[in-house]
Amino acid sequence: MPLTLESSYPLIAICSLGVLLLLLEIVLKKPDPVSYSVTIAGLLAVGVCIFPGLLRGDGATPTGGAGLLFCEVFIAAALLTVVFSGEYLRRHDSERAAGQGAYNLLVVFAVAGMMLMALAGDLISLFLGLELMSICLYVLVGFLRKHVTGNEASLKYFLLGAFITGFILYGIALLYGSAGTLSIDAIVALVIAGDQTPVFWAGLALVLAGFAFKVGAFPFHMWIPDVYQGAPTPVTAFMATGAKAAAFSVLILMFSRRGGAEGLVFRDLISFLAAGSMIVGNLLAIVQQNVKRMLAYSSIAHAGYMLVGIASGNLNGSDGVTFYLVSYLFMNVGAFGVVSLVEEREEKNLTYEDYSGFSAKNPLLAGLLALFLFSLAGLPPFGGFFGKYFVFVAAIEADLTWLAILGVLSSLAGVYYYIRLVMVMYFRDGEAGRAEAVPRLVLAALGLAALINVQLGILPSSVISLIHRFH
Amino acid sequence: MLEYYIPLGIMILFGIAFGIVMSKASEWFGPKNPTDVKQSTYESGMEPVKSARERVSVKYYMVAMLFIIFDIEVVFLYPWAVNFRKLGMFGFVEMFVFIAMLMVGYLYVWKKGALKWE
Numbered sequence: 198m199p200l201t202l203e204s205s206y207p208l209i210a211i212c213s214l215g216v217l218l219l220l221l222e223i224v225l226k227k228p229d230p231v232s233y234s235v236t237i238a239g240l241l242a243v244g245v246c247i248f249p250g251l252l253r254g255d256g257a258t259p260t261g262g263a264g265l266l267f268c269e270v271f272i273a274a275a276l277l278t279v280v281f282s283g284e285y286l287r288r289h290d291s292e293r294a295a296g297q298g299a300y301n302l303l304v305v306f307a308v309a310g311m312m313l314m315a316l317a318g319d320l321i322s323l324f325l326g327l328e329l330m331s332i333c334l335y336v337l338v339g340f341l342r343k344h345v346t347g348n349e350a351s352l353k354y355f356l357l358g359a360f361i362t363g364f365i366l367y368g369i370a371l372l373y374g375s376a377g378t379l380s381i382d383a384i385v386a387l388v389i390a391g392d393q394t395p396v397f398w399a400g401l402a403l404v405l406a407g408f409a410f411k412v413g414a415f416p417f418h419m420w421i422p423d424v425y426q427g428a429p430t431p432v433t434a435f436m437a438t439g440a441k442a443a444a445f446s447v448l449i450l451m452f453s454r455r456g457g458a459e460g461l462v463f464r465d466l467i468s469f470l471a472a473g474s475m476i477v478g479n480l481l482a483i484v485q486q487n488v489k490r491m492l493a494y495s496s497i498a499h500a501g502y503m504l505v506g507i508a509s510g511n512l513n514g515s516d517g518v519t520f521y522l523v524s525y526l527f528m529n530v531g532a533f534g535v536v537s538l539v540e541e542r543e544e545k546n547l548t549y550e551d552y553s554g555f556s557a558k559n560p561l562l563a564g565l566l567a568l569f570l571f572s573l574a575g576l577p578p579f580g581g582f583f584g585k586y587f588v589f590v591a592a593i594e595a596d597l598t599w600l601a602i603l604g605v606l607s608s609l610a611g612v613y614y615y616i617r618l619v620m621v622m623y624f625r626d627g628e629a630g631r632a633e634a635v636p637r638l639v640l641a642a643l644g645l646a647a648l649i650n651v652q653l654g655i656l657p658s659s660v661i662s663l664i665h666r667f668h
Numbered sequence: 669m670l671e672y673y674i675p676l677g678i679m680i681l682f683g684i685a686f687g688i689v690m691s692k693a694s695e696w697f698g699p700k701n702p703t704d705v706k707q708s709t710y711e712s713g714m715e716p717v718k719s720a721r722e723r724v725s726v727k728y729y730m731v732a733m734l735f736i737i738f739d740i741e742v743v744f745l746y747p748w749a750v751n752f753r754k755l756g757m758f759g760f761v762e763m764f765v766f767i768a769m770l771m772v773g774y775l776y777v778w779k780k781g782a783l784k785w786e
Contacts, residue, residue, distance in 0.1 A: 212769075219772050223779045 199318035199380065204255065207247045207268050207312055214239040215305045222298045232298040236279050236305065244272045254666035258382065258450055263519050263667040267315035267446045270526055274439035275308045277530045280642045281431040284635075285537050289429065290341045300340060304435065307333035311443035319379040320369045323447060327365070327411075330443060331358050334436060338428040350427025357410070357420045365407035371400025381450055391457015398459050405452060405466065411444035412500045415473030422481075425493035430540055433489065434533035437496045438526045445522055448507050453515040460510075467508040468600050474501030475607040482614050486548050488536055491614055492529070495573060498611060499525055505604055506588035509595035516664050517587030523660055524580030524653045528572040531646035535566040538635055552618060553627025562635070565643050567619045572650045574615040575608050580653030730782050741770055 200208075217239065221232055247255075251265040258264070279301055286297055306329060313326030335358065339351025369379075375397040376384055387393055388401065410417035425433045455463050478498030485491040503525075506518035539546050539555070539562075556563035572579035585608060592601040653660060709717075748755070748763050755762075777783065 216769060216772055219776050223772070223775045 200316060200322060205316065207243070207250065207265065208309060208316065210243045210246050211272075211305065211309045211312060214243055215302060215309060218298065218302050218305060222302070232301050233279070233283050236301040237276065240272050240276045240279070240305070240308075244269060244276070247272075251663065252666065254668075257667035263446075263449075263664055264316045266519060266523075266663060266667065267442060268312045270442050270522060271308045271311040271315070271439050274435055274442070274526055274530060275304050277534065277642050277646065278431045278435040278439075279304055280638055281434070281530075281534050281537050282429070284639055285429060285431050285540075286341075289540075289542055290343060300337070303333045303337050303340075307337070307435070308439070311439055311446075314443045315446040317381065317450075319381060320372065320384070321379055323381070324366065324369060326443075327447075328362065330440060331362070334432075334440060337432045337435070338424060340432065341429055344427070346427035347429065348427075350424045353420055353427075354424045361407050361410040361417075364403050364410075368400045368403030368405075368407060371396050371403065373400075375400065385451060385454060388451075388460070389454050389456040391455075391460055393459070398462075401451075401463070402466070405448075405463070408444050408448050408451075409470050409504075412441050412448070412503070413474075413497050414470045414500045414504055415477045415497065416470075418474065418477065418497045418500075421497055422490050422493045425496065426487065426490045430489065430533055430537035433493070434530045434537070437492070437533070438522075438529050441496070441500065442522045442526065445503055445507075445518055448504075449515045449518060452507055453510055453518075455510050464508055464510055464595075464597075467504055468597060471501045471504035471508050472600060472603055474498060474504060475604055476501075479607045479610040479614075483610060485614070488549060488552070488618060489533075489540075489547050491618075492532060492536070495611065495614070496529070498607065499529075499573075502585055502588055502604055502608070505592050505597070505600055508600060509588070509591040509597060511591055511595055512668070513587065513594060514591035516661070517584070517591045519664050520587050520653075520657065520660055521584035524572070524584045524650070527646040527649045527653070528569045528579070528581055531569040531643055531650070532566060532573060534639070534643050534646070535562050535569070538562060538639070549618060549621050550627065552621050553625035555622040555627075557626075561640075562643075563622045565647050567622065568647050568650060570615040570619055572654070574612045576612070578651065578654035580650045580657075582654055583657040727785065734777060734782065738770070738774070741767070 214236075218232060218236060221235060225231060247265055247268055251269055254263075255265045282300060282304075283297065286300065310326045310329030310331075310333065313329065314323055315326075317323035317326055335351060335355045338354050339347050341347045372384055373379055375394045376387055378384065387397070406417065410420075413421040425437065428436065452463065452467065455461075474497050478494050478496070478501055482491050482494035482498065485494060499521075503518045503521050506514040506521065508514070509517075536547070539551070545551075555566075568579065572581040575581045575585045585604070589601040589604055592598070592604070744766070745763070748759060752759065
């Protein structure tokens with residue numbers, strides 16, 4: 198669906214918020230406390246303003262894209278990130294904390310980029326959104342200027358990201374050259390029809406490789422652990438949920454329907470990406486000692502589960518991925534949120550050992566973290582269970598039973614490393630874990646994320662019915 | 669098919685010839701009083717021969733980057749001006765929004781001290 202002035206109102210809303218924040222920075226002498234509250238209020242306002250559109254199913258595409266639902270996901274990710282960042286930045290770098298206005302600005306503009314990706318009607322808008330998001334993220338990853346690992350992460354992400362941008366752009370050029378159109382709907386129609394020139398498929402494969410990199414799927418996953426570990430923890434949460442959801446929205450738009458003999462080749466390609474990500478992500482997460490790095494590897498595995506839904510190539514597949522992204526948002530941001538509260542300056546307090554005795558010292562946070570970890574492991578009655586259930590069912594429907602079996606087996610391996618952290622928190626004595634006063638707003642955000650997790654596990658139909666509005 | 673490329677070929681030949689003629693013309697017709705300084709390579713006022721591994725102040729990049737942004741803005745104004753009548757009121761408002769946003773960015777840059785040289 199091409200974007201018109203009327204249908205781009207979510208973009209206009211979020212960009213207005215960005216410009217408002219810029220103006221605040223210009224006008225106010227000490228804009229930071231104001232910027233924090235204005236960002237939170239503004240993101241809430243944008244979320245509410247596009248909610249009627251969500252109920253109407255705006256931004257739906259024939260391939261199962263759920264435009265406005267994704268926009269709400271990005272806004273929720275940004276909101277939680279900003280809420281966690283205030284306290285985090287203050288504790289980790291008091292000098293940079295004074296630049297929180299710039300930080301919030303970058304988050305808001307990254308959301309604008311993500312929305313443009315989810316709502317794009319043609320490949321150029323899509324690319325523009327991708328770049329807007331990526332450039333904001335490059336800066337956010339290295340926001341703590343004096344942290345060596347943060348700088349390394351930022352540079353690594355920037356160099357690899359710039360390289361992969363070239364892949365995507367070249368793919369778009371080949372698609373345009375052979376299809377003669379930039380409209381995503383027209384290109385998807387050609388994909389479904391099958392029987393195109395080799396140049397067309399080469400272009401499509403390049404675009405697939407580019408977005409597989411952005412979601413962190415095997416064999417394009419190498420950057421994930423270093424970048425996720427080096428970035429400020431709230432930014433990691435934002436990347437793992439918001440940026441991943443944006444890339445998956447594009448994968449749903451372009452790759453969730455296929456046809457012809459080449460369609461089968463693409464199904465196998467995506468199955469390969471999914472299987473590799475699930476195996477590599479889960480096995481490497483087992484051996485990690487650093488909790489942030491473990492969550493980074495686990496996010497590779499989760500990208501694998503979601504790719505199973507894309508590989509299935511049916512309606513249940515794309516709906517399953519959408520549901521998975523919603524539940525993944527709340528469990529992952531929650532887990533990273535608690536980690537960011539425990540983490541100390543200079544990346545202290547991040548290993549498994551540092552969590553021993555955490556439950557005795559701070560039972561509330563430990564309980565919440567345990568809930569998020571159970572959900573990540575895919576145990577009922579939490580959202581993570583139904584996310585996995587839907588994509589695996591879609592895989593079986595699409596005759597990809599082997600992929601579903603592989604997914605179940607590898608998520609069993611996943612249970613080990615999530616539960617290990619819960620075990621360390623509850624059954625080992627130790628002198629660790631901050632127990633200082635946690636800001637009320639942060640606690641409220643964590644509690645809300647936990648509630649939504651439980652709700653998604655008990656009443657998945659509430660979100661499924663929202664997704665069905667986009668059919 | 670190939671005859672479509674004839675104008676292109678003529679254009680390329682013309683371009684090459686134009687470059688040669690213009691650069692040679694000043695050599696043939698201009699006055700010549702060479703001195704050592706005039707003969708040296710001109711490199712924006714910098715010493716032309718030395719190690720390339722030198723650190724340049726980040727301020728230059730800042731200015732260069734800002735220049736590029738506003739330079740590109742002007743480039744966008746040209747096609748808009750050419751199609752002004754066709755785009756009508758919608759295009760007019762659109763362009764104003766665009767420039768207003770850039771203006772906000774400019775003020776931000778100014779306020780943050782990116783234009784200070786010292």
